[in-house]
Structures are given as structure tokens and as C-alpha cells.
Amino acid sequence: MTVHLRPRPLADRAVREFKMFIDGQHVSGSDGRTMDRVGPAHGVVVSRYHVASTKDADRAIAAARRAFDEGDWPRRTAADRARVLLRAAEIIEARADEIALLDTLESGKPISQAKGEIAGSVDIWRYAAALARDLHGESYNTLGDGTLGVVLREAIGVVSIITPWNFPFLIVSQKLPFALAAGCTCVVKPSELTSGSTLLLGEILTQAGLPAGAVNIIAGTGAEAGAPLTSHPDVDMVSFTGSTGIGKLTMSNAAATLKKVSLELGGKNPQVVFPDADLEAFVDAAVFGAYFNAGECCNAGSRLILHADIADEVVARIAELSRQVRVGDPLDPTTKVGAIISTAHLDKIASYVDGATRAGATVYVGGGPLDLGAGQFMAPTILTGVLPDMAVAREEVFGPVLSVLTFGTTEEAINIANAIDYGLSASVWSRDIDTCLAIGRRVRAGTVWVNTFMDGASELPFGGYRQSGLGRELGRHAVEDYTETKTLNLHIGARTNWWVPRT
């Protein structure tokens, strides 16, 4: 039986209240509205955010514009910008427990995992600081005596950063320090469900020495506070992480003023397993890939593509581990699967499972919501007999639901893996290097793991093919994404006239 941990009441915890951060000031929205966040595990209000109207979004954009056009942040040396980022990393590290607790209370994710995400975020801020000092262009001294070509990298300008609820602090950390490293100024809008840890950044960045206006953080809904950030003419680039649907909307809103757009969107990621794989390692990775962050993860390994010869044995072993997973109170340090973000989202997950069974799939383990006395939870679920054309095999369920498909030949495995609109990540499991490379090279995904799943490092680029997104985050080019390229073409000596010959 899966171990269920009933959430304990949050004894005497005061609701944390967060103002927005515009032009270096912690401010309320112009119409004084606030929004309460009810924690998904505990069912009580855990945070209160002051929210932005469209007018407030415009104010935040104006502050970022001024800070870019007239302020000193873009003009400081890279060494100076790096110092601010390093100081921010130190403060985040010192406040890691507080930030992790906020993310856990607002998102329902296990506290042990939230702490890991904050530690990972600190590393990213430090990595961005290192890259800041290595940002440079090119020079061409090969164009003849009369020409010197200099290619400059300039900060692109004002960047809007819009983030989802599933990794609140980690995802803003995959964007903001790189934009700042390049010399950009920013307006950040976190998800309305998990804004607390991002709003804390205002205080942290001020303490780290960031000038007023260089980062502005607003809370509120996507339609009201988010949409202006994607269409306002004073914004030069939008960096968005979220659903593919809102990603498309973002791109079309940005098209009117031809902003640069970077999109990190959904995934439906296959794990392809051959009979010669280390099955013990894979079974653990299957459970991790499916249930990590309650499956509310763009990288979730939600589609197992198992060789038919091993499918029955492997599914039985995954089921055995699935039944031992500890689900429930995210504040218990032993919990592995926390709460589902909202009741509406839980209904959506359950309806995918129902739809799959109606289409002929079988619930092997789990299958529905769990009543743990407070909040909303979903049982880790395995569906067998899933066919490639079923919705549960093609669409992002975003819950702890594993779909099992089978294959006979390598070619068939590749075809099933690629037969979806997404292309975020994938894995291959085999001890044969030829098999690993065949899958690694032909599966259309931004990351392919070989004999592992969901590992990552600040140095490794991350992003999607096809409808999983546009552009890459992290890695050595992450700062360049926030720049424009300018050519300085310098003429040396007398110029040969086009029309009137020199005498």
C-alpha cells in the first residue's frame, strides 16, 4: 500500500504578506487589491499578495525602461554586475530554508525537494555571475588593410520574465540572473499561485546592491498582470515558461512589436527501455520520473516505451516501488509526493485517467484522488495497455500518472517516441552504445538522458524542440540569449569613393 501522510495543521503560522517591488520600492497595487493563496496541502491561507492591475504592470515596465535607458546597470562593468549576482547568491543561500518553506506551502511540493531546488538555484546565480565576465563579442582583423570588424554583444534591453507554479524559485533563477548578467533590466511576473519566493527577491536584490528599477516584480493573474508584459512596446524581449497554449499566445502578443521571445513549454517525455538495460536502475528512474513533483513537471517521464519482452516484469517492479512511495504532508521530510496545485488541476488529472480507461487502458496501480483530510492529493498511478494515439499518451497530464506503451524494434521505439507534438526530453536505457546513440540522435528532444533521468547541471543547456519551446536556458550561451548583436564596421585610411573619384 502507498504510504499516506496526513498533513498536520499549520500551528499558529501567520499568513505572510507580500507587496510588489517596483522601482526599488515595496508597493501595493494602485487599486489596493490583494489575493490569498490557499496552500494545496493544508487547505488554509498561507500567503497574501498585493496584485497588479494593468496600470501597475505599465508602471513596472516604465521603471525597467528608465533603469535601462538612463540608469547605470547596463553600463556597469561585468565584474561589478557579477559581484551583485554573487552577493545575491550568498543571501539566497543564507535564506534557503525560508524560501524553501514558502515554495512548499504555496505549491505543495515536499520540503526536502524544495530545499534541493533552492540549492540548485544558488548554483545557477553563481554560474550566471561567472558567465557575466566572459560575455564578449568578436573581432575580424582579416578583412583587408582598410577594414576592422568588431562584433559587439549588447544587452537587449527590457526583459519580461513570466514563470509558472511548479518550480517557483528555480525557474525564475534560470532566467533572471542571466538577463541581469547581460545588463538587461527586467519585469518579473510569477504565477499567481506561487508568487511568494519571487516577491522576496526584491528584498534580496536590493540588499545585494542592485540599483532601483533594474528588477521589478509584480503579482497577479496572467490576463491582467502578465499580458501587458508580452505586448507593451517598451519591452524588448519576453522570456516565458509555462503551458504551450499560453506560450503560443505570448508569441502572438509579442509579434505586433516583433519582440524576441524565449519559450520553455510543456513536455510528454518518453523513456525508451531495451531488454539489456540495468533494469534495477531504470525501475527507480521510472518512479522518480513519473512522481517527482507529483508529476507536475515539464520533464516528467510520463511515457514509458518498454520492449515487449520485458514489459510485464518491468511494470510489476515499478508497481511494487510505486506502492511504497510516501504521499502526503509536504512538510514531513520523508514525503516524496506532495499535494496537487489546485482542485481544478486534480480534476483534470483524474479525467485523463478516466478517459484512458474508457479508451481501453487499464489502471494497474492507483487511479484517483486521495482523501488525506486536508488539501488535494493524487495516488501514484500506472496505466497499462496505453496506445500511442490515446490522449493520455500524447498530452501533458501534469500529474503522477505513468502511461506504459510497448515496442518491438528500435525503429518502432523511435517512431512512438517522436509521434507527439512535444520534444522537451527523453531517455534511453541500454548497455549497448549503438542502441543508445541511435535513440539519442534520432529522438527529437532538447535533452536525451542515457541510462539516467532528469539529471541536470547549470552548464547544460535546457529547452525544447517543436511545441516544447523556443531557445535554450542555462549553459554557456544563456547570457547571450539576452543580448543583441551589433556590427561595428570601421574604415581605416582613405575611403574609395563610390561616385566622385578622389583627386
Ligand code: NAD
Ligand atoms: P500557464 O501557462 O498557465 O502559466 C504560466 C505563467 O503565465 C503564469 O505566470 C501565468 O499567470 C501566466 N499567464 C497566463 N496567462 C497569461 C497571458 N494571457 N499573458 C501572459 N501571461 C500569462 O502554466 P502553469 O500552469 O503555471 O505551468 C505549467 C506549465 O508550465 C506546464 O505546461 C509545464 O510543462 C510548463 N513548464 C515548462 C517548463 C520548461 O522549462 N519547459 C518548466 C516548468 C513548467
